Amino acid sequence: MSPISTRRHDDVLIVASNNPPVNALGHAVREGLVQAIDQAEADEQVKAVVIICEGNTFFAGADITEFGKPMQMPMLPIVVDRIEACSKPVVAAIHGTAFGGGLEVALASHYRVAVPSAKLGVPEVKLGLLPGAGGTQRLPRVAGVGKALEMAASGNPIGAKEAYECGLVDKLIEGDLEQHAVAFAHEVKDSRPLPKSSERDEKLREARDNPGLFDEFRQANAKKFRGFDAPEYVVRAIEAAVKAPYAEGVMTERQLFMELMSGTQARAQQYFFFAERKASKIEGLPENTQPRDIRRVGVIGAGTMGGGISMNFLSAGIPVTMVEMAQDALDRGAGTIRKNYEATASKGKMSADQVGQAMGLLTPTLDFNALSDCDLIIEAVFENMDVKKEVFGRLDTIAKPGAILASNTSYLDIDEIAASTSRPQDVVGLHFFSPANIMKLLEVVRGAKTAPDVLVTAMQLAKRIRKVAVVAGVCYGFIGNRMLIPRQTQAMRLLLEGATPEQVDRVYVEFGMPMGPFQMADLAGVDIGWHRDTNRIENIRDKLCAMDRWGQKKGAGFYDYDEKRRPSPSPAVAEVIEEFRRRENVEKREISDQEIVERTLYTMVNEGALILEGGFAQRASDIDVVWVYGYGWPVYRGGPMFWADTEGLPKIVEGIRRQQERLGPDFKLSELLVGKAGAGEKFTR
Numbered sequence: 226m227s228p229i230s231t232r233r234h235d236d237v238l239i240v241a242s243n244n245p246p247v248n249a250l251g252h253a254v255r256e257g258l259v260q261a262i263d264q265a266e267a268d269e270q271v272k273a274v275v276i277i278c279e280g281n282t283f284f285a286g287a288d289i290t291e292f293g294k295p296m297q298m299p300m301l302p303i304v305v306d307r308i309e310a311c312s313k314p315v316v317a318a319i320h321g322t323a324f325g326g327g328l329e330v331a332l333a334s335h336y337r338v339a340v341p342s343a344k345l346g347v348p349e350v351k352l353g354l355l356p357g358a359g360g361t362q363r364l365p366r367v368a369g370v371g372k373a374l375e376m377a378a379s380g381n382p383i384g385a386k387e388a389y390e391c392g393l394v395d396k397l398i399e400g401d402l403e404q405h406a407v408a409f410a411h412e413v414k415d416s417r418p419l420p421k422s423s424e425r426d427e428k429l430r431e432a433r434d435n436p437g438l439f440d441e442f443r444q445a446n447a448k449k450f451r452g453f454d455a456p457e458y459v460v461r462a463i464e465a466a467v468k469a470p471y472a473e474g475v476m477t478e479r480q481l482f483m484e485l486m487s488g489t490q491a492r493a494q495q496y497f498f499f500a501e502r503k504a505s506k507i508e509g510l511p512e513n514t515q516p517r518d519i520r521r522v523g524v525i526g527a528g529t530m531g532g533g534i535s536m537n538f539l540s541a542g543i544p545v546t547m548v549e550m551a552q553d554a555l556d557r558g559a560g561t562i563r564k565n566y567e568a569t570a571s572k573g574k575m576s577a578d579q580v581g582q583a584m585g586l587l588t589p590t591l592d593f594n595a596l597s598d599c600d601l602i603i604e605a606v607f608e609n610m611d612v613k614k615e616v617f618g619r620l621d622t623i624a625k626p627g628a629i630l631a632s633n634t635s636y637l638d639i640d641e642i643a644a645s646t647s648r649p650q651d652v653v654g655l656h657f658f659s660p661a662n663i664m665k666l667l668e669v670v671r672g673a674k675t676a677p678d679v680l681v682t683a684m685q686l687a688k689r690i691r692k693v694a695v696v697a698g699v700c701y702g703f704i705g706n707r708m709l710i711p712r713q714t715q716a717m718r719l720l721l722e723g724a725t726p727e728q729v730d731r732v733y734v735e736f737g738m739p740m741g742p743f744q745m746a747d748l749a750g751v752d753i754g755w756h757r758d759t760n761r762i763e764n765i766r767d768k769l770c771a772m773d774r775w776g777q778k779k780g781a782g783f784y785d786y787d788e789k790r791r792p793s794p795s796p797a798v799a800e801v802i803e804e805f806r807r808r809e810n811v812e813k814r815e816i817s818d819q820e821i822v823e824r825t826l827y828t829m830v831n832e833g834a835l836i837l838e839g840g841f842a843q844r845a846s847d848i849d850v851v852w853v854y855g856y857g858w859p860v861y862r863g864g865p866m867f868w869a870d871t872e873g874l875p876k877i878v879e880g881i882r883r884q885q886e887r888l889g890p891d892f893k894l895s896e897l898l899v900g901k902a903g904a905g906e907k908f909t910r
């Protein structure tokens with residue numbers, strides 16, 4: 226049965242799509258839409274058409290699962306042209322998300338009405354693409370060039386109200402969408418000529434008077450777009466809309482779309498779209514496992530981590546009891562939360578009321594017993610096994626039956642922590658990344674005894690607080706931090722052998738990371754995890770810490786910093802490196818950028834393979850989700866495992882073998898990696 230059905234309401238033909246979950250514009254939908262327009266055209270009784278969708282949303286875009294497969298006719302550009310060419314007015318009635326091809330359908334319609342909660346956007350750039358069904362040509366004509374650039378190059382949607390203000394939506398509908406859309410169609414049914422987006426010109430004229438607009442936009446966003454192909458292609462396509470007639474602009478759009486579609490970035494970003502969604506699925510759980518009810522969350526610790534964690538729940542409308550040991554620490558923690566919210570409000574991203582509401586949900590207290598009515602308690606105390614065990618032992622006596630007891634540990638053994646309670650089935654790791662209110666990643670650490678419903682609750686809760694959760698098994702550092710270890714070890718070795726922090730970091734930045742390992746150490750604090758014994762100086766890092774070079778916060782770390790925190794290479798660090806080089810009898814040599822890649826990135830891939838081998842990640846794509854959301858791995862390279870696949874696993878193995886002697890005695894080559902390379906297999910497909 227076709228997902229498109231039609232029904233008449235007086236002389237208005239209602240064309241309804243029912244293609245769950247998101248009304249993606251797959252083949253059957255496209256075919257149905259063309260048939261429906263033909264039907265409207267052929268039926269003299271029909272004076273206007275309303276296109277509307279059932280379920281949660283208007284068309285959320287082309288069907289991404291069809292990409293890379295042979296295209297079945299009619300293609301979307303043909304469908305939208307057919308809609309616009311209809312001799313009777315077509316009204317798009319929008320709710321939910323009119324995204325990508327969905328917005329292109331709406332743009333090709335003669336009128337657009339929307340409920341106030343609707344969102345309109347062209348997120349193709351997030352899939353490494355550009356709107357390829359006339360969107361780059363119609364959107365600037367309807368919404369204005371500036372708005373089109375902003376929307377299409379960022380991929381971020383706008384709300385219906387903003388869409389109304391810029392002319393993208395003709396009318397906001399309060400009440401029943403279909404009923405009002407039909408009434409609107411009645412109003413416009415005799416109005417001629419039909420307003421065709423492709424024929425509009427007035428908003429392009431403004432841009433023609435300001436030819437510098439495009440370069441200014443490029444420059445203003447250079448940092449954000451660094452490394453990505455698609456945003457630049459979007460700009461070029463919209464430039465074509467301004468500079469060339471519509472028919473020519475559409476051809477340019479098509480050509481640019483096809484170029485992007487055949488590139489590695491689009492493949493990587495589309496892969497990642499599904500990787501992110503797959504990550505929330507847990508294998509091996511009994512079917513129909515129901516989550517536990519979470520109405521109040523307890524957080525132990527009001528420091529940076531505890532405060533950040535609390536904010537996630539407060540922002541989602543979930544009350545938080547935040548416990549500290551001392552009043553001043555508690556006050557400081559609550560004060561920081563308020564300050565953070567106020568900073569958000571001052572940027573216009575939150576109203577004063579919302580700040581008040583969020584703060585109203587926070588109960589700061591020194592009384593540990595106040596945690597007794599919490600459904601989930603997360604400890605964010607000092608990273609030390611004895612301390613954690615003590616906290617969990619205490620929690621065991623206080624928490625109500627069925628409460629989930631979570632640890633925010635980054636490295637420690639969740640099973641050992643769970644064993645300090647009488648209810649290990651209720652214990653789980655919830656590893657937030659700093660700053661916890663901002664970073665999207667959440668590692669959910671599954672202990673040997675963690676109950677299925679605890680896991681399901683954690684995954685569902687992650688969605689509620691807008692995190693992307695990935696399940697990790699119990700091993701040192703879980704997925705993300707465990708993979709940092711070989712990278713860190715090799716980066717430090719490379720300094721001894723002749724590389725500089727600047728060289729290593731440059732290789733990373735050129736690769737597409739926001740920063741390299743030494744820049745990251747300086748930002749996070751070189752002293753993090755340091756033993757703090759200034760008499761025990763065993764390596765370069767110990768020495769830097771002992772010299773008070775703790776990173777940006779001290780104005781000195783692997784780099785020197787000026788008062789504006791701008792880094793420069795440090796002669797003092799060069800001396801320290803030289804001292805250790807002599808001490809360890811390492812000969813200085815020229816290090817190539819390729820060697821840095823092989824020793825720090827190939828070894829990370831190897832560690833990822835070991836994680837898979839050990840069953841500590843459910844799937845290779847989960848590892849990629851961790852690295853993109855937790856550590857800034859460029860999404861256009863898909864993540865370390867996808868990247869390894871695109872490099873070719875034999876090349877990775879060969880590179881590691883070339884370096885093997887230098888990798889040290891602790892390095893272990895993954896059998897899974899070698900096996901897959903030998904068998905011509907990939908990790909991610």
Ligand code: 3H9
Nearest residue numbers: 249285286287288289290301324325326348356357358502
């Ligand atoms: C495009 O339009 C190109 C054109 O310009 C030119 C063509 C020539 N296709 O995210 P959720 C699945 S490019 C296929 O969890 P939510 C998704 O995988 C497209 N499947 O729900 C998931 O499946 P499962 C431009 C899709 O409520 C399920 O739907 N459009 C598509 O949190 C639920 O998804 C976009 O990029 C799709 N287009 O969020 C929009 N979209 O249950 C992409 C979703 O098996 N989509 N699925 O895991 C979104 O942004 C969100 O899905 C949306 C709903 C906001 C709509």
